[in-house]
Amino acid sequence: MDYKAYMMQKGLLAKEASRRMANVTTEVKNKALLNIAKAIRENTNIIISENAKDIENGTNKGLSKAILDRLLLDEKRIEAMASAVDQVAGLNDPIGEVIEGFKTYNELKISKIRVPLGVVGIIYEARPNVTIDATALCIKSGNSCILRGGSEAINSNIVISEIISKAATESGLPNGAVTFVDITDREIVDIMLKFNQCIDVLIPRGGANLIRKVVENATVPVIETGVGNCHVFVDESADVKKAIEIIVNAKTHRPGVCNAIETILIHKNIAENILGELKKELEGKKVQLRGCEETRALIECEEATEEDWATEYLDLILAVKVVSDIDDALEHIYKYGTKHSEAIITESYTNSQRFLKEVDAAAVYVNASTRFTDGGEFGFGAEIGISTQKLHARGPMGLKELTSYKYLIYGDGQIRK
Amino acid sequence: MDYKAYMMQKGLLAKEASRRMANVTTEVKNKALLNIAKAIRENTNIIISENAKDIENGTNKGLSKAILDRLLLDEKRIEAMASAVDQVAGLNDPIGEVIEGFKTYNELKISKIRVPLGVVGIIYEARPNVTIDATALCIKSGNSCILRGGSEAINSNIVISEIISKAATESGLPNGAVTFVDITDREIVDIMLKFNQCIDVLIPRGGANLIRKVVENATVPVIETGVGNCHVFVDESADVKKAIEIIVNAKTHRPGVCNAIETILIHKNIAENILGELKKELEGKKVQLRGCEETRALIECEEATEEDWATEYLDLILAVKVVSDIDDALEHIYKYGTKHSEAIITESYTNSQRFLKEVDAAAVYVNASTRFTDGGEFGFGAEIGISTQKLHARGPMGLKELTSYKYLIYGDGQIRK
Numbered sequence: 001m002d003y004k005a006y007m008m009q010k011g012l013l014a015k016e017a018s019r020r021m022a023n024v025t026t027e028v029k030n031k032a033l034l035n036i037a038k039a040i041r042e043n044t045n046i047i048i049s050e051n052a053k054d055i056e057n058g059t060n061k062g063l064s065k066a067i068l069d070r071l072l073l074d075e076k077r078i079e080a081m082a083s084a085v086d087q088v089a090g091l092n093d094p095i096g097e098v099i100e101g102f103k104t105y106n107e108l109k110i111s112k113i114r115v116p117l118g119v120v121g122i123i124y125e126a127r128p129n130v131t132i133d134a135t136a137l138c139i140k141s142g143n144s145c146i147l148r149g150g151s152e153a154i155n156s157n158i159v160i161s162e163i164i165s166k167a168a169t170e171s172g173l174p175n176g177a178v179t180f181v182d183i184t185d186r187e188i189v190d191i192m193l194k195f196n197q198c199i200d201v202l203i204p205r206g207g208a209n210l211i212r213k214v215v216e217n218a219t220v221p222v223i224e225t226g227v228g229n230c231h232v233f234v235d236e237s238a239d240v241k242k243a244i245e246i247i248v249n250a251k252t253h254r255p256g257v258c259n260a261i262e263t264i265l266i267h268k269n270i271a272e273n274i275l276g277e278l279k280k281e282l283e284g285k286k287v288q289l290r291g292c293e294e295t296r297a298l299i300e301c302e303e304a305t306e307e308d309w310a311t312e313y314l315d316l317i318l319a320v321k322v323v324s325d326i327d328d329a330l331e332h333i334y335k336y337g338t339k340h341s342e343a344i345i346t347e348s349y350t351n352s353q354r355f356l357k358e359v360d361a362a363a364v365y366v367n368a369s370t371r372f373t374d375g376g377e378f379g380f381g382a383e384i385g386i387s388t389q390k391l392h393a394r395g396p397m398g399l400k401e402l403t404s405y406k407y408l409i410y411g412d413g414q415i416r417k
Numbered sequence: 418m419d420y421k422a423y424m425m426q427k428g429l430l431a432k433e434a435s436r437r438m439a440n441v442t443t444e445v446k447n448k449a450l451l452n453i454a455k456a457i458r459e460n461t462n463i464i465i466s467e468n469a470k471d472i473e474n475g476t477n478k479g480l481s482k483a484i485l486d487r488l489l490l491d492e493k494r495i496e497a498m499a500s501a502v503d504q505v506a507g508l509n510d511p512i513g514e515v516i517e518g519f520k521t522y523n524e525l526k527i528s529k530i531r532v533p534l535g536v537v538g539i540i541y542e543a544r545p546n547v548t549i550d551a552t553a554l555c556i557k558s559g560n561s562c563i564l565r566g567g568s569e570a571i572n573s574n575i576v577i578s579e580i581i582s583k584a585a586t587e588s589g590l591p592n593g594a595v596t597f598v599d600i601t602d603r604e605i606v607d608i609m610l611k612f613n614q615c616i617d618v619l620i621p622r623g624g625a626n627l628i629r630k631v632v633e634n635a636t637v638p639v640i641e642t643g644v645g646n647c648h649v650f651v652d653e654s655a656d657v658k659k660a661i662e663i664i665v666n667a668k669t670h671r672p673g674v675c676n677a678i679e680t681i682l683i684h685k686n687i688a689e690n691i692l693g694e695l696k697k698e699l700e701g702k703k704v705q706l707r708g709c710e711e712t713r714a715l716i717e718c719e720e721a722t723e724e725d726w727a728t729e730y731l732d733l734i735l736a737v738k739v740v741s742d743i744d745d746a747l748e749h750i751y752k753y754g755t756k757h758s759e760a761i762i763t764e765s766y767t768n769s770q771r772f773l774k775e776v777d778a779a780a781v782y783v784n785a786s787t788r789f790t791d792g793g794e795f796g797f798g799a800e801i802g803i804s805t806q807k808l809h810a811r812g813p814m815g816l817k818e819l820t821s822y823k824y825l826i827y828g829d830g831q832i833r834k
Contacts, residue, residue: 019751019777022777023774023775102796104789104794104795104796105796108785108789110795115777115807117807117808118777118807196632200807200808201807201808215613215636216636217636219632219633219634221638221639221806221808222638223808239830241830242830245830245832246830246832248832249832249833250832253832253833334436356825357440358440360436360439360532360535360823361823362823362824363823363824363826364823364824364825364826365826365828366826366827366828367827367828367829367830367831368525368826368827368828368829368830368831368832369828369831369832369833371832371833372521372525372826372831372833373824377521377833378521378527378824379519379521379522389638390532390534390535390617390618390821391534391617391618391638391640391808391809391821392808392809394821394822394823394824395823395824404807404808404811405811406777406778406779406780406781406811406812407779407780407781407790407795407811407812408773408781409780409781409782409783409785409789410783410784410785411782411783411784411785411786412784412785413656413658413659413662413663413784413785414784414785414786414789415662415663415665415666415667415670415785415786415788416666416670416786416788416789416794
């Protein structure tokens with residue numbers, strides 16, 4: 001099969017659709033979303049039976065339990081996906097918003113208004129729910145999307161994308177607005193990475209290898225998502241109870257996600273007070289600790305090496321380091337952090353302000369769990385990913401982060417002198 | 418020489434400086450800018466004598482008159498450069514601005530605040546003034562910059578960058594905040610393009626070849642600037658006098674820049690009324706016309722080919738096409754436009770609104786010259802370039818467009834349920 005020709009045909013259709021999508025009315029977009037949610041619900045059994053094929057293939061291939069769990073769709077999860085689409089329908093339409101407006105010295109009236117990005121390419125792995133989530137956000141923000149999911153979920157993705165596409169076009173969205181790539185050969189990804197002619201932005205969603213591959217090889221602009229080597233720093237003046245609750249939450253609430261913490265930094269003057277109780281609480285949640293020398297002088301645990309400070313475990317493992325002061329903590333975070341989410345637990349006003357000011361990360365917390373770095377928790381209504389870059393969007397990305405803008409200039413014959 | 422080691426040393430210095438630059442006070446940044454402007458003025462003679470070497474080398478190499486003119490620095494131009502730096506000192510500091518703030522369902526207080534991008538890499542060609550302009554904007558926006566100018570201007574750039582660096586560090590800015598690469602070997606550019614470790618964003622400024630090279634090869638995020646195949650559409654109801662003034666201005670005011678127009682589209686019902694007078698005015702300004710068949714039935718001119726519609730002349734040449742209606746004009750712009758600046762001349766309310774809505778470009782004009790797509794004209798006070806992409810920034814880029822943001826989250830022990 002000629003993959004280039006296949007992608008060119010899909011790409012041109014998506015691009016042509018994006019031109020119309022930019023001006024589809026809010027009413028039509030919302031109707032399409034509600035119809036998609038309805039169609040998902042009505043086809044629950046078909047989705048489950050196609051998903052069963054993926055689960056069977058995955059089991060035969062020996063995929064890990066964690067991946068099989070991500071793959072699995074049941075009635076409850078399908079209802080949750082449909083309900084997420086309903087929610088997107090209820091969000092404000094970002095397109096057409098006047099972001100700012102001003103008048104120039106020569107009486108030109110300029111409005112900066114929000115417009116879609118165009119064609120958004122999403123490259124993802126084993127989560128079939130991305131097919132629906134990403135589609136819903138792209139529709140609402142007036143973008144076309146080209147979705148390329150992983151081979152593990154291909155049967156689920158094909159049936160879901162067919163249901164979506166049918167409901168979308170029947171609701172009046174242009175053909176091609178939701179474009180699913182039903183070939184899982186990696187060559188397709190290589191083509192997408194350099195498909196500047198038809199894709200305006202690429203959002204990779206998945207593991208570190210996928211993201212690195214996209215960032216290193218794409219000529220299409222990329223929004224990098226995902227990697228989070230996050231820290232909690234327990235300052236000298238911390239409320240110990242809050243500190244323990246926050247650390248346990250940030251480590252164990254969902255250890256496999258990017259906003260979970262991987263290392264804690266503890267002020268030397270509070271270490272003895274907190275480490276015993278903390279160890280008990282964490283070990284009760286099956287967390288394995290790896291400590292620096294000072295830590296190991298206070299509690300029993302494995303030794304942390306240089307590699308541990310740099311590792312995103314995504315697992316029930318936590319590195320522990322005793323630091324001499326806030327400067328020491330800031331240095332450690334600067335050296336090993338990935339600019340995702342960082343927290344200080346402190347009662348000191350001055351140190352809270354310093355931490356907020358000096359830590360360079362998408363989300364910087366005082367006395368709260370890093371697990372809140374999330375579009376839903378921030379109140380964005382939905383999320384297409386968490387950006388770990390500084391260009392365009394940083395942190396949780398909702399509808400607004402899927403938009404660009406243009407300047408409208410109202411003149412009266414002005415020419416430049 | 419080991420270019421990689423050379424760049425690594427420069428890059429790490431710039432990166433370390435960017436960490437401090439993020440929190441340099443507005444007062445120190447402004448003092449540094451005023452001192453830089455002063456030092457530029459005081460060293461006018463040295464700059465002129467170093468510039469003379471570039472002009473001599475360029476003349477010997479047979480550079481075009483246009484490039485030699487861009488290279489040339491005289492007292493007036495140096496004063497203009499210094500004065501531009503003074504102006505940047507007078508602009509509001511964008512860093513620390515609270516872009517928005519909100520409270521979540523669980524009483525987290527979140528502020529989204531403006532922060533610098535980090536290290537901005539500028540790759541440019543023969544204009545030594547970019548060395549100063551870009552530096553001033555990066556300093557004010559709290560970024561470090563790594564500047565790599567073209568070989569044609571190397572003597573001018575070296576002396577200017579030395580003057581800037583000295584004034585900057587003497588004013589309290591960290592060493593490395595303004596980093597100039599004094600090697601013009603192209604291998605340096607190749608290293609910069611993939612220098613993700615130390616550069617947060619690359620802004621290429623120069624001709625189409627440079628920009629293409631950067632976009633196609635960089636792994637560092639890029640803001641694409643420059644190419645503009647801009648149009649004026651003269652609608653049926655246009656005020657003929659305004660139309661002629663705007664076309665003449667947009668074509669001839671400065672034909673070598675990206676916001677100059679390259680093709681005009683004229684409604685068939687007004688073509689006869691306007692073409693004779695327009696030809697006279699344009700030819701009076703030495704503009705060569707290239708027309709479609711219908712144009713050539715009305716006025717004498719060369720024939721426009723398919724290639725003309727796609728060409729950014731950057732010269733005193735203008736393609737002319739008669740179109741049947743606004744749909745025809747919109748199709749032509751969709752097909753050949755580069756999403757930079759597009760204008761309609763019309764007295765029709767409905768058509769003005771359609772054009773503003775349906776044209777996908779950074780700047781869409783009604784009854785004004787496209788030459789206003791410019792940071793200075795928009796009132797941004799200064800400009801680092803005009804983005805022709807949709808990600809991050811679109812159109813004229815001033816100080817704000819050199820920033821990112823971070824979320825500060827004020828908690829009280831919140832954990833995620």
